[in-house]
Amino acid sequence: MTIFIDNKSGAPIYEQIYAQLKAQIISGALGEDELLPSIRALAKDLRISVITTKRAYDELERDGLIYTVAGKGCFVAPKNTELLREEHLRQLESHLAEALRLAALCGLERKDILDMLDIMEGDGNT
Numbered sequence: 001m002t003i004f005i006d007n008k009s010g011a012p013i014y015e016q017i018y019a020q021l022k023a024q025i026i027s028g029a030l031g032e033d034e035l036l037p038s039i040r041a042l043a044k045d046l047r048i049s050v051i052t053t054k055r056a057y058d059e060l061e062r063d064g065l066i067y068t069v070a071g072k073g074c075f076v077a078p079k080n081t082e083l084l085r086e087e088h089l090r091q092l093e094s095h096l097a098e099a100l101r102l103a104a105l106c107g108l109e110r111k112d113i114l115d116m117l118d119i120m121e122g123d124g125n126t
Helices: 012-025 039-046 050-062 081-106 112-121
Strands: 066-069 073-076
Touching: 012 039, 012 050, 039 073, 050 066, 066 112, 081 112
Parallel strands: none
Antiparallel strands: 066 073
16 A cells, blocks of 8 residues: 655645545555554654544544444444445546546547547447
């Protein structure tokens, strides 16, 4: 597990930790039931406050991405397929918005974009 803190980012440190752990969980880089570093250990490694690390872990637990076992630590929660679907839909919407922005810059029309999708899909028939 790798976490990078960007002090120039403007995003709060707990949000950076949350976002990076969430991305690693959703991508599968952190597997189901995998033990995460303790709050204290992660805080020490990142040279940040334990309170900051705890807040990130609390947010992850609130969102169902991790769970805590008293006396044992925090673990990656079993993947919630609905949560994964929503996250993938959100990413798709973001990519489509960017594709539409670029298409407008190129002067492409809706039909041109659909033709491109057909070609990329291997269909080629419109």
